[in-house]
Amino acid sequence: MGSLIELLTKPLQYAFMQTGFVAAVLIGVSCAVLGVYVVLRSMAFIGDALAHTVLPGLVAAYMLGLNLLLGAVVAGFITSLGIGWLSRRETLREDTAIGICFTGMFALGILLMSLTNSFRDFSHMLFGNILGVTRADLLLIGGLAGFVVLLLAMFHKELELTSFDPTQARSIGLSADRVRYGLLLLLALTVVAGIQAVGVVLISALLITPAAAASLLTTSLPRMMLIASVVAALSGIAGLYASYYLNVSSGAAIVLACTAFFVMASVLRAARRRPMKDAPIAGKPQ
Amino acid sequence: MKHPLFPYGHRRHADPVPGAPALSVRSVSAWHPGTEEPALSEVSLRVPAGARVALVGPNGAGKSTLLKLVAGLLQEESGEVRVFGNPVGACHHRVAYLPQRGEVDWRFPINLRKLVMTGRYVHLGWLRRPGARDRAAVDHAIERLGLRPLERRQIGQLSGGQQQRALLARALVGEADLLLLDEPLNAVDAETRAIISEVLSGLQRTGKTIMVATHDLDSLASEFDGALYLRDGREAEPEPGAFVGLRVGREAAWAH
Numbered sequence: 001m002g003s004l005i006e007l008l009t010k011p012l013q014y015a016f017m018q019t020g021f022v023a024a025v026l027i028g029v030s031c032a033v034l035g036v037y038v039v040l041r042s043m044a045f046i047g048d049a050l051a052h053t054v055l056p057g058l059v060a061a062y063m064l065g066l067n068l069l070l071g072a073v074v075a076g077f078i079t080s081l082g083i084g085w086l087s088r089r090e091t092l093r094e095d096t097a098i099g100i101c102f103t104g105m106f107a108l109g110i111l112l113m114s115l116t117n118s119f120r121d122f123s124h125m126l127f128g129n130i131l132g133v134t135r136a137d138l139l140l141i142g143g144l145a146g147f148v149v150l151l152l153a154m155f156h157k158e159l160e161l162t163s164f165d166p167t168q169a170r171s172i173g174l175s176a177d178r179v180r181y182g183l184l185l186l187l188a189l190t191v192v193a194g195i196q197a198v199g200v201v202l203i204s205a206l207l208i209t210p211a212a213a214a215s216l217l218t219t220s221l222p223r224m225m226l227i228a229s230v231v232a233a234l235s236g237i238a239g240l241y242a243s244y245y246l247n248v249s250s251g252a253a254i255v256l257a258c259t260a261f262f263v264m265a266s267v268l269r270a271a272r273r274r275p276m277k278d279a280p281i282a283g284k285p286q
Numbered sequence: 287m288k289h290p291l292f293p294y295g296h297r298r299h300a301d302p303v304p305g306a307p308a309l310s311v312r313s314v315s316a317w318h319p320g321t322e323e324p325a326l327s328e329v330s331l332r333v334p335a336g337a338r339v340a341l342v343g344p345n346g347a348g349k350s351t352l353l354k355l356v357a358g359l360l361q362e363e364s365g366e367v368r369v370f371g372n373p374v375g376a377c378h379h380r381v382a383y384l385p386q387r388g389e390v391d392w393r394f395p396i397n398l399r400k401l402v403m404t405g406r407y408v409h410l411g412w413l414r415r416p417g418a419r420d421r422a423a424v425d426h427a428i429e430r431l432g433l434r435p436l437e438r439r440q441i442g443q444l445s446g447g448q449q450q451r452a453l454l455a456r457a458l459v460g461e462a463d464l465l466l467l468d469e470p471l472n473a474v475d476a477e478t479r480a481i482i483s484e485v486l487s488g489l490q491r492t493g494k495t496i497m498v499a500t501h502d503l504d505s506l507a508s509e510f511d512g513a514l515y516l517r518d519g520r521e522a523e524p525e526p527g528a529f530v531g532l533r534v535g536r537e538a539a540w541a542h
Contacts, residue, residue, distance in 0.1 A: 040394060154413060161404050164394035168456075171357045171383040172408040173295025173375060219395045219440040 011244045016131050023133045023141055024236025027197045030145035032228035033152055034190050035211035041163050045095055048204035049102035051191045053079040055109030055200055058125050063116060069140055069192055076188025079105055084181045128199030128251030137196060144193040148186050198251035206232060209258040213265035231261045290411025295378050303371025308464050308495035309333040309356060312539055314365030316355055325351040326519045330539035333497060338490050339534050340506055341499045343516035349499035353466045357383035379408045382462035384453050386469055392442040398452050399437040402427055405456035427455040432481055447478030454482060467498045
């Protein structure tokens with residue numbers, strides 16, 4: 001027993017592990033709460049795309065010696081608005097608009113990278129480096145996470161209504177398009193904060209996998225957000241322990257922990273359903 | 287009546303113009319985005335306050351389009367629409383729209399009670415949360431449509447008829463004066479049909495104006511005061527022997 005506690009506390013004596021844990025939980029929770037909307041509105045593709053499109057912002061900020069997060073936020077906003085504008089009132093299908101912005105911006109990022117002749121410096125952008133998070137980064141991540149969750153809480157009823165019934169929203173003068181822009185901007189902020197943890201390539205896993213696991217377990221939206229947050233926070237912690245003891249990439253370990261939770265949720269759901277198979281399901285559509 | 291601090295539309299309130307009918311449509315033409323043929327051409331309509339009017343016609347005749355136009359979901363290309371004498375969108379809380387069931391994502395994780403509550407949002411606007419008055423209105427509507435035992439059920443686990451009643455409950459809680467109902471009786475069970483019919487006649491007794499798109503020709507005479515027949519986006523002559531009642535079409539719209 002003593003050794004187990006020692007096993008759990010030993011990494012905590014390092015300052016970089018402490019900040020890592022706090023960052024992983026903050027990022028995990030904000031990604032998970034927002035991720036519930038991403039999953040319910042079938043925006044999984046856009047989460048992935050946004051993550052890739054902040055790359056040129058990161059690289060440009062690096063080349064100019066500016067704050068990397070700031071560069072990423074600007075690139076994320078530009079892409080969000082671009083996608084929203086291209087697909088407004090269904091002029092272009094949204095996934096097509098995303099495909100165009102996503103590949104264009106990612107290519108621009110790679111082009112900028114090749115100009116600096118050093119791909120190696122950027123590996124922490126692509127794959128994350130949560131153990132390199134400084135106290136200042138942590139403050140910024142905390143601020144972003146708090147801001148995102150606060151706005152989601154403030155505009156919950158509009159987000160909910162435009163998600164399941166945009167027609168009703170429009171009939172009371174609430175523009176579903178405007179709400180979607182807002183959601184895309186929040187998504188950009190969240191993605192930027194999350195890049196520190198798992199990098200550009202894997203960030204969409206933090207958005208989608210915990211929310212998808214939660215959606216298998218409940219039909220209540222607040223509970224879905226709660227379960228997704230717990231899954232994401234636990235994955236962040238488990239991933240960091242795995243990374244410490246097995247000496248593997250922290251970003252990959254966090255994402256794989258999310259995946260493991262998703263598998264568990266699927267098994268749990270299957271197990272819950274089986275005994276009821278022969279029983280009449282209450283309220284089944286007639 | 288409480289008004290929102292930050293309304294969704296641009297305006298929070300507009301008083302009815304004295305003497306104006308509940309709905310006046312004059313020579314309106316409209317297209318759905320990206321289509322060649324007009325969905326409505328030169329349609330006129332006048333619905334006096336307190337009347338129950340049926341929109342009758344086959345699929346694609348323009349019934350839904352006309353309702354959407356009045357609900358502010360579609361913009362007319364030419365012509366004029368006035369609701370209680372004001373332009374569409376001048377006073378969102380005076381109009382309630384009941385969509386066809388397919389417009390709603392029924393898999394979304396909310397329960398019936400929450401769905402009905404969204405009908406109060408027009409009175410809340412941005413940032414404000416539902417209060418005791420809103421909850422009371424929801425309770426009342428749920429009771430009236432016989433949905434009390436189902437109020438905590440996820441909306442996808444309701445039958446078609448129950449979903450339709452939930453949508454009507456939502457249209458009721460807004461306490462609108464003009465109700466636009468798109469095929470509320472399409473493919474519903476007998477119980478739902480009876481409840482909805484009863485609720486609609488109750489509404490008329492309280493002075494509400496009701497416009498309903500319908501396929502059902504048998505109940506026209508007993509449940510409506512007038513009917514507008516549509517075919518291919520135009521006003522059509524009723525079949526010989528069909529219900530006419532109160533004149534609401536072209537001649538009525540231009541008589542004043």
